[in-house]
Amino acid sequence: MLIAQITDLHVGVMGQKVYGLVDTPGFLAAAIAHLNRLNPQPDLVIATGDLVDEGTVAEYQTLADLLAPLRAPLYLALGNHDDRDAFRQIFGDLPYVPAEGVLQYAVEDYPVRLLVLDTLVPGASHGELDADRLAWLEQQLAAQPHRPTVICMHHPPFVTGLPGMDKLFCRGAEPLAALVSQYPAVERILCGHLHRPIQLRWAGTLGSIAPSVAHQVALRFPPARENAFVMEPPAFQLHLWHPQAGLVTHTAYVGNFDAYSYATKAPIAL
Ligand SMILES: [Fe+2]
Incomplete structure (x- = not known):
C-alpha cells in the first residue's frame, strides 16, 4: 500500500498570489501532475489541511478544479486556513464528509487504516482536540x-523547537498522547501546518510532519521568534506499507526530474 500525503496547499483564487508572492494554484497543479506520473500510483492521497488560504467558497471551487485531474482516490482534512461551511459547499457531497460538525472520518478500505481528525478552531491559528473529537478517536481505536x-491531523500535537509555530500547535495533546500510547498499532501521526519535513518520537509512535506542496516555513531556531516563509523546494511524502519494513516514509520533491542510469548515463523512466 502506498499513501501519498500532500499538505498546506493554501490554494487562492486563480491569478492571485498568496502573500503577494506564492502562486499556490500553480504549485498544486505541479504536485498533481507529479502524483499522476507516479508508477505505481498511490492507493490514495491524503491532504492534511490548509487546503485553501482564506477559506472562501471561490477558493474551494478553484481547489476542486485543480484536483479534478488527480488519478488516485483523494481524502481531505481541514487546517486553520480552512472553513467548514465553505468547504461543505463545494465538497459536501463526498461520501466521507459528515453532513455537519467536525470533519472526522475513518478510511477502512486498505491494509493501513486512516483516522482523520479535525483540529480546526474557527478564527484561530492554533488547533484543538476537544473532548468530543477525542472521544470519537477513542471509539475508533x-x-x-x-x-x-x-492518524491524520493538520496541527501537530507536539512542539518542534520552532518557536513561532510551536505556540500554534494542537491543544488538548495530553489526553491524546495518553490514548495513542495505549495503541502500538498506531504507526504514525501524520501532520501538516509546519510546512517542513519533521519527525520525532511521540506517545509511543512516530510524529511526522510533511513539507508543503507550495511555500515552506523558514527553519529558524531561537533566538528567532517570528515565522517567515521561504521558497525551498515544494515536496510531498509517500508512506509505503512494506511487508518487511512496516510503514516507511519517503519525501519526494515536486518536479519533473530526469534520472540517469549509472551504467549508461542514459535517462531512464522514473
Ligand atoms: Fe499552512
Whole structure:
C-alpha cells in the first residue's frame, strides 16, 4: 500500500498570489501532475489541511478544479486556513464528509487504516482536540485495536523547537498522547501546518510532519521568534506499507526530474 500525503496547499483564487508572492494554484497543479506520473500510483492521497488560504467558497471551487485531474482516490482534512461551511459547499457531497460538525472520518478500505481528525478552531491559528473529537478517536481505536493505523491531523500535537509555530500547535495533546500510547498499532501521526519535513518520537509512535506542496516555513531556531516563509523546494511524502519494513516514509520533491542510469548515463523512466 502506498499513501501519498500532500499538505498546506493554501490554494487562492486563480491569478492571485498568496502573500503577494506564492502562486499556490500553480504549485498544486505541479504536485498533481507529479502524483499522476507516479508508477505505481498511490492507493490514495491524503491532504492534511490548509487546503485553501482564506477559506472562501471561490477558493474551494478553484481547489476542486485543480484536483479534478488527480488519478488516485483523494481524502481531505481541514487546517486553520480552512472553513467548514465553505468547504461543505463545494465538497459536501463526498461520501466521507459528515453532513455537519467536525470533519472526522475513518478510511477502512486498505491494509493501513486512516483516522482523520479535525483540529480546526474557527478564527484561530492554533488547533484543538476537544473532548468530543477525542472521544470519537477513542471509539475508533478501541473498535480495531490491532489494525495498523495512521492518524491524520493538520496541527501537530507536539512542539518542534520552532518557536513561532510551536505556540500554534494542537491543544488538548495530553489526553491524546495518553490514548495513542495505549495503541502500538498506531504507526504514525501524520501532520501538516509546519510546512517542513519533521519527525520525532511521540506517545509511543512516530510524529511526522510533511513539507508543503507550495511555500515552506523558514527553519529558524531561537533566538528567532517570528515565522517567515521561504521558497525551498515544494515536496510531498509517500508512506509505503512494506511487508518487511512496516510503514516507511519517503519525501519526494515536486518536479519533473530526469534520472540517469549509472551504467549508461542514459535517462531512464522514473
Ligand atoms: Fe499552512
